[in-house]
Amino acid sequence: MEVAMVCTRFSLLILILSLCSPYKFIQSPMDFGPLNLLPTTTTASSDFGRILFHSPAAVLKPQSSRDISLLLSFLSGSSLSKVTVAARGAGHSIHGQAQALDGIVVEMCSLPADIEFYKGGGGEISYADVSGGVMWIDLLEQSLKLGLAPRSWTDYLYLTVGGTLSNAGISGQTFKHGPQISNVLQLEVVTGRGQIVTCSPSKDADLFNAVLGGLGQFGIITRARILLQEAPQKVKWVRAFYDDFSTFTKDQELLVSTPDLVDYVEGFIVLNEQSLHSSSIAFPANVDFNPDFGTKTDPNIYYCIEFAVHDYQQKNTNVEQVVEVISRQMSYMVSQLYSVEVSYFDFLNRVRMEEMSLRSIGLWEVHHPWLNMFVPKAGINDFKDLLMDNISPDSFEGLILIYPLLRDKSEVSWFNRCSVHPSDRWDTNTSVVLPDSGSMDRVMYVVGILRSANPEGGCSHHCLQELLRRHRGIADTAGVQLGAKQYLAHHPTPSGWHQHFGRRWERFAERKTRFDPLGILGPGQGIFPRRD
Numbered sequence: 001m002e003v004a005m006v007c008t009r010f011s012l013l014i015l016i017l018s019l020c021s022p023y024k025f026i027q028s029p030m031d032f033g034p035l036n037l038l039p040t041t042t043t044a045s046s047d048f049g050r051i052l053f054h055s056p057a058a059v060l061k062p063q064s065s066r067d068i069s070l071l072l073s074f075l076s077g078s079s080l081s082k083v084t085v086a087a088r089g090a091g092h093s094i095h096g097q098a099q100a101l102d103g104i105v106v107e108m109c110s111l112p113a114d115i116e117f118y119k120g121g122g123g124e125i126s127y128a129d130v131s132g133g134v135m136w137i138d139l140l141e142q143s144l145k146l147g148l149a150p151r152s153w154t155d156y157l158y159l160t161v162g163g164t165l166s167n168a169g170i171s172g173q174t175f176k177h178g179p180q181i182s183n184v185l186q187l188e189v190v191t192g193r194g195q196i197v198t199c200s201p202s203k204d205a206d207l208f209n210a211v212l213g214g215l216g217q218f219g220i221i222t223r224a225r226i227l228l229q230e231a232p233q234k235v236k237w238v239r240a241f242y243d244d245f246s247t248f249t250k251d252q253e254l255l256v257s258t259p260d261l262v263d264y265v266e267g268f269i270v271l272n273e274q275s276l277h278s279s280s281i282a283f284p285a286n287v288d289f290n291p292d293f294g295t296k297t298d299p300n301i302y303y304c305i306e307f308a309v310h311d312y313q314q315k316n317t318n319v320e321q322v323v324e325v326i327s328r329q330m331s332y333m334v335s336q337l338y339s340v341e342v343s344y345f346d347f348l349n350r351v352r353m354e355e356m357s358l359r360s361i362g363l364w365e366v367h368h369p370w371l372n373m374f375v376p377k378a379g380i381n382d383f384k385d386l387l388m389d390n391i392s393p394d395s396f397e398g399l400i401l402i403y404p405l406l407r408d409k410s411e412v413s414w415f416n417r418c419s420v421h422p423s424d425r426w427d428t429n430t431s432v433v434l435p436d437s438g439s440m441d442r443v444m445y446v447v448g449i450l451r452s453a454n455p456e457g458g459c460s461h462h463c464l465q466e467l468l469r470r471h472r473g474i475a476d477t478a479g480v481q482l483g484a485k486q487y488l489a490h491h492p493t494p495s496g497w498h499q500h501f502g503r504r505w506e507r508f509a510e511r512k513t514r515f516d517p518l519g520i521l522g523p524g525q526g527i528f529p530r531r532d
Ligand code: FAD
Pocket: 047, 048, 086, 087, 088, 089, 090, 091, 092, 093, 094, 097, 098, 099, 108, 132, 133, 153, 154, 155, 156, 159, 160, 161, 162, 163, 164, 166, 167, 168, 169, 170, 171, 215, 216, 217, 219, 220, 221, 222, 488, 522, 524, 525
């Protein structure tokens, strides 16, 4: 054991020296004893965005939390280098957030993917203990075997637990259960100092809160305890179309005001034939909606609300009746309501079908200049106008999601009853950044401009830069004029980050000083410099 430790430290020393060397002699596979440091790979220097490709000097494929701890303890105790470290989950970031230029990328998927379940009975909670590198799809598959499932999701499930908890993790269930970060009971974290800490709302709560939504800045999440609920067997999935934005948002707000009836609410803008077609790939209903999209100079825009009701057959919920009651109160276009029943698994995994379809025509591995924003309710109409001023509906490729979230306490909270966690949907102690709640509106919106830019279809370097410039313009204007905040934020300068955090900056910076004082972690976010 002692020998192994000495070997590891010696190997790390060589690594650090080599990283510092102008000759960078890490060019072939290396075996650094128990720490399996490898030369860089193309995977480690790319992500879903395909905008930045920062190559690390080495990759760590950890077999345990201790491997990560050894690496970070050594780096934080050494004044030799300025090596940085980024945890990489599934690499579905847009702007190189999980990259580490000339540093070390920790491939979280290498950790053993074991999942342990605790199934509570008689009013007790159920939960799963999972590795930070496990993908949500794997947790779903395993938990369904026990009739259980997490409560809060992202639209796409091939993302890691550690990756989404470092942001927030939102989807159509968020209005009801809060984001994924509000559905975690405990974490195991390796801090930037290399300490392995098990933290929760009642133990080392500051680290727990810092890491949730913490953009990988304070520690690496190696395990998470995720709250589970009884899984429904089927889901009634409904779509309704609109030709008026205010009616669309009014109905969305109506739906999120009934969390006892509705289980999922999202919505998207129907800009053109392509957006209608691609968003329908996973929705297996016979949709007979052929609207007139107008002309290039005078386009007609439509909107679609998507909601779902869980069918717990053994509880005799009459899902048809619930949908009937709700839809009677909605004001969609005449006859433009469609519904279909699907398995819970297929519903949650719906984006996978879109992925497969896009992959089959070579449109998955293209540039993705995405922009996601949280917009206060009071500014959502202006935001829509700003957006429309900056896109061409006829040529837009991708999807624009718009749906409401509630920022206040949950009305259907388990947490209250079980006293294990605060009942806020969005806990302000975490690191996540939301618009300031000046107007006291319960509702805020998330808008996702999920654009694809295909180099083979004519959008190469200049076109991509122009799209990025436009998105930055939208983000800046919406920030200043509407108080909107970026989700999955990207700011090219430290002052941009200061502005992003606003009054929360001091706390964020203070937490950094405490948990990662040398600024080793999360270099790809560009928030803090590496210190000696
Ligand atoms: P990575 O991209 O690998 O990492 C993201 C950040 O987290 C990096 O800073 C990284 O260093 C850090 N990190 C990764 N793992 C850890 C860890 N274990 N501990 C500490 N830090 C870590 N998001 C939503 O909220 N809702 C959605 O519906 C949604 N849909 C999406 C659909 C698609 C097709 C894609 C590509 C993305 C979507 N996202 C969505 C965004 C996604 O949640 C984030 O990009 C998330 O970071 C991806 O997880 P990942 O495992 O790929 O993380």
